[in-house]
Amino acid sequence: MAQGKLTTSQVEHLAQLAQLTLTSQERQKLQKQLSEILDYVGQLNKLKTAEVEPTSQVTGLENVFRQDEPSPSLSQKEVLSEAKETKNSFFKVKAVFER
Amino acid sequence: MKLNQLTIKQAQTGLKKGQFSALDLTQACLKQIKAVDKKINAFITVCDKEALGQAKEADQLLKDSSILKQKPLLGIPLAIKDIFCTKGIRTTAASKVLEDYLSVYDATVVKKLKEAGIVILGKANMDAWAHGSSGENSDFGVTKNPWDLGCVPGGSSSGSAAAVAAAMCLGATGTDTGGSIRLPASFCNLVGLKPTYGRVSRYGVIAMASSLDAIGHLTQDVTDSALILNVTAGQDPHDATTLPAKVPDYTQSLKKGVKGLKIGFPKEYFQKGIDREVEKKIREALKKLESLGAKVQEVSLSHTQYALAVYYLIQPSEVSSNLARYDGIRFGFPRKRFGEEAKRRIMLGTFALSTGYYEAYYLKAMQVRTLIKEDFEKAFKRVDVLVAPVSPTPPFKLGEKADDPLKMYLSDVLAVTANLAGIPGLSVPAGFVNDLPVGMQILGPQFSEALLFQVGYTYEQATNWQKRKPKIIS
Numbered sequence: 001m002a003q004g005k006l007t008t009s010q011v012e013h014l015a016q017l018a019q020l021t022l023t024s025q026e027r028q029k030l031q032k033q034l035s036e037i038l039d040y041v042g043q044l045n046k047l048k049t050a051e052v053e054p055t056s057q058v059t060g061l062e063n064v065f066r067q068d069e070p071s072p073s074l075s076q077k078e079v080l081s082e083a084k085e086t087k088n089s090f091f092k093v094k095a096v097f098e099r
Numbered sequence: 100m101k102l103n104q105l106t107i108k109q110a111q112t113g114l115k116k117g118q119f120s121a122l123d124l125t126q127a128c129l130k131q132i133k134a135v136d137k138k139i140n141a142f143i144t145v146c147d148k149e150a151l152g153q154a155k156e157a158d159q160l161l162k163d164s165s166i167l168k169q170k171p172l173l174g175i176p177l178a179i180k181d182i183f184c185t186k187g188i189r190t191t192a193a194s195k196v197l198e199d200y201l202s203v204y205d206a207t208v209v210k211k212l213k214e215a216g217i218v219i220l221g222k223a224n225m226d227a228w229a230h231g232s233s234g235e236n237s238d239f240g241v242t243k244n245p246w247d248l249g250c251v252p253g254g255s256s257s258g259s260a261a262a263v264a265a266a267m268c269l270g271a272t273g274t275d276t277g278g279s280i281r282l283p284a285s286f287c288n289l290v291g292l293k294p295t296y297g298r299v300s301r302y303g304v305i306a307m308a309s310s311l312d313a314i315g316h317l318t319q320d321v322t323d324s325a326l327i328l329n330v331t332a333g334q335d336p337h338d339a340t341t342l343p344a345k346v347p348d349y350t351q352s353l354k355k356g357v358k359g360l361k362i363g364f365p366k367e368y369f370q371k372g373i374d375r376e377v378e379k380k381i382r383e384a385l386k387k388l389e390s391l392g393a394k395v396q397e398v399s400l401s402h403t404q405y406a407l408a409v410y411y412l413i414q415p416s417e418v419s420s421n422l423a424r425y426d427g428i429r430f431g432f433p434r435k436r437f438g439e440e441a442k443r444r445i446m447l448g449t450f451a452l453s454t455g456y457y458e459a460y461y462l463k464a465m466q467v468r469t470l471i472k473e474d475f476e477k478a479f480k481r482v483d484v485l486v487a488p489v490s491p492t493p494p495f496k497l498g499e500k501a502d503d504p505l506k507m508y509l510s511d512v513l514a515v516t517a518n519l520a521g522i523p524g525l526s527v528p529a530g531f532v533n534d535l536p537v538g539m540q541i542l543g544p545q546f547s548e549a550l551l552f553q554v555g556y557t558y559e560q561a562t563n564w565q566k567r568k569p570k571i572i573s
Contacts, residue, residue, distance in 0.1 A: 010450075011446070014449045017453065018449045019426075020437065021434075026442070037447060037504065037508075038447075041408040041460070043404075043408055044409065044463050044467055045463075049466035052467075052470060053466070054466050055466075057310065057340075059296055059545060061297070066336060081201070081203060083429055084427070091428050
């Protein structure tokens with residue numbers, strides 16, 4: 001595990017990846033707090049785990065399938081009912097491509 | 100005794116005998132909400148009109164009491180943690196991101212509870228997105244502990260716990276990703292169940308950390324907890340992690356006693372950092388169980404000290420992934436509305452999952468998770484259940500840990516292990532320290548809920564801690 005200390009540019013990069021807008025005050029606070037937390041979790045380095053299988057599913061279920069049969073779904077009206085902006089029965093989003 | 104102070108079991112008997120109506124019962128709860136919730140802030144949304152309508156419907160159906168076989172919770176007023184989607188009733192997850200969100204479907208658990216006949220009184224306050232151990236992270240105001248308004252009720256199911264403890268409802272749903280049911284139960288003198296991972300459907304419950312989330316509830320006593328699990332447990336085609344394991348009648352095992360049962364106490368849960376008085380209470384509880392016929396022995400869960408570090412990598416990683424969907428386009432508001440704690444966890448998780456750090460952090464944590472799970476598997480070869488404190492301290496003061504995230508995270512140090520191992524945990528009242536409640540958790544192998552109820556019930560009947568109520572309701 002790498003050293004716990006996060007740099008300012010790392011914090012900015014993470015915020016960008018996560019699509020969060022942070023004030024400079026928030027950035028400073030997070031830099032300190034995240035560094036402390038990473039320092040704390042760094043204790044896992046004391047354990048040798050090269051031979052240990054990771055656990056992501058605790059009850060051992062694997063490959064749960066269902067029949068590929070159509071069943072009723074939500075109506076278009078219901079699906080769009082919570083969107084702040086719609087147009088022609090679509091969700092309206094900001095332009096992705098430049099003109 | 101006032102109707103709103105009845106247990107679910109007592110209310111069922113009264114309704115069946117026609118001693119009062121479902122409408123009387125719901126009105127008593129709504130009256131109590133009006134009387135005390137200004138001080139406590141347990142609810143984000145109260146739905147009087149819907150609740151009264153549901154109660155009247157229940158009274159119609161109750162004219163033929165054989166209906167109770169199909170609708171075992173008919174007329175029982177409950178609160179729903181505001182992280183469960185409820186069709187037509189606002190669901191906020193206590194975050195301003197979802198301030199106006201109206202779900203177009205019910206969570207499976209809500210659907211099942213409605214089919215069983217419950218009355219929904221409202222949506223309970225919580226730490227936003229279930230991120231927190233105190234209830235202070237809500238974007239809709241702090242919830243206070245009915246036992247002492249200067250203390251936290253525990254989180255993240257803070258409103259659920261406070262509402263039950265202050266007799267505003269007969270029970271409440273909750274979610275437990277790292278102690279969020281058991282901790283508030285222990286801080287409010289209630290019974291809180293975190294079922295086995297996959298025992299109860301997560302469908303329609305706003306996801307926090309998907310490999311850890313367990314859906315449970317908070318009640319006044321163990322019998323009520325069993326009654327609700329009877330309804331909520333079972334496989335759900337909408338949640339592929341639910342298992343086909345048979346759902347027994349959980350009330351059947353309650354009276355079997357603890358004679359001959361092997362109860363272990365993990366020595367690592369009684370070490371540094373634990374409040375002396377809390378430790379004393381749990382040791383007294385173990386003595387009590389011994390006097391009731393259990394064989395008590397020390398066991399070791401040797402990787403316990405690493406559990407919180409594992410949890411604070413896996414959980415924020417999954418949080419950052421689950422919260423990525425909130426873009427304000429299809430529903431809700433833009434991401435700038437996320438509160439401080441959500442931002443912190445998103446950032447931490449994004450870091451642990453990012454290129455170059457994944458192996459060192461997330462993968463490493465998943466490997467140590469295996470070791471923690473194996474500790475429990477080994478222990479359960481020697482003993483039937485484990486008993487330990489839920490929280491290292493009694494309820495703490497509002498604001499005491501609010502500015503120090505790491506200190507706040509340490510409140511969950513004894514609770515997160517059950518989520519990492521996927522095992523069930525039942526928090527039951529175990530006495531008082533300076534007039535504030537202390538809870539103990541009973542942990543068992545996966546799918547041993549019936550056994551946990553059996554041990555919890557036996558202890559509860561012998562001690563009656565659950566019968567003590569805060570002054571605010573008298």
